[in-house]
Amino acid sequence: MVAVAAQRVREVLEPVVHAQGLLLEDVVVHRRGGRSTVEVVLDLTEDDERDLDLDRVAAATQAVSDALDDADPVQGEYDLEVSSRGVSRPLTERRHFVHAVGRSVTVRLADGTTLSGRLDGVDREADAIVVVPVTPGLKGRRPKVGDPRTVPLGDVRDARVEVDLSGLGPVDDEAGADAGDDEAGHRAGRES
Known part of the structure; x- marks a missing residue:
């Protein structure tokens, strides 16, 4: 009914x-x-x-x-x-991937492997997605960025957008060298 x-x-x-x-x-x-x-x-x-x-x-x-x-x-x-649809729903259609370009994704492939990284594009002619693998850096180090991988949509078992909180952490030394200086010119931040 x-x-x-x-x-x-x-x-x-x-x-x-x-x-x-x-x-x-x-x-x-x-x-x-x-x-x-x-x-x-x-x-x-x-x-x-x-x-x-x-x-x-x-x-x-x-x-x-x-x-x-x-x-x-x-x-x-x-x-x-x-x-x-909301960000928590799985990416199941090509249009879902098109609208998620630029976001962090986790893709489970038909062979059982997992690919995590930034969704860099959708190749409509090949009916495939392009993912730039990103491996998180350990202990404050920068993440490792791999070469782009093209994955046919037929090889995607499951895919989801991941919430990216990377911009919410402490400022790294190169990007914000002056951002942590207080009025007296001392560095503020974490202790080593």
């Missing part, structure tokens, strides 16, 4: 979301007691260079709400939740 409702909601919303210039990534309908929750996940098209910001989500939410009110594909009262 819930799967049928989700399919009906998807059929109603697909053209509405498309008219907003977005993709309907997922629709889930949960039923608890006498009330349902309709979860709608939106995504950008592969060639959309804009962000899926709050204004775009709000406009799409209004269009989705109006369409659901008009078509009434869900029986009874329901709560509507509209969101973007």
Whole structure:
């Protein structure tokens, strides 16, 4: 019953979301007691260079709400939740990789190995991704950056964007030699 409702909601919303210039990534309908929750996940098209910001989500939410009110594909009262994919969802489609270019990723390959680094690009003709391997440096040392690797999307078992907190640590000596000087000209920072 819930799967049928989700399919009906998807059929109603697909053209509405498309008219907003977005993709309907997922629709889930949960039923608890006498009330349902309709979860709608939106995504950008592969060639959309804009962000899926709050204004775009709000406009799409209004269009989705109006369409659901008009078509009434869900029986009874329901709560509507509209969101973007979010950074925690796996990268499963080429468009996901396109929008993650420049971010740190971890890619599990079909052969069981893992590749971590910066997603440098997507080769649309070869249907492949380009990852620059990055191995974290030990004890405050700079990370090791490898040669770019091209990986066919068919060889990707699982991939995720990693939250990059590298810019939140202490300043290294080369990049911020003067950043830690106090008024008396003494170096502030960690003890060796």
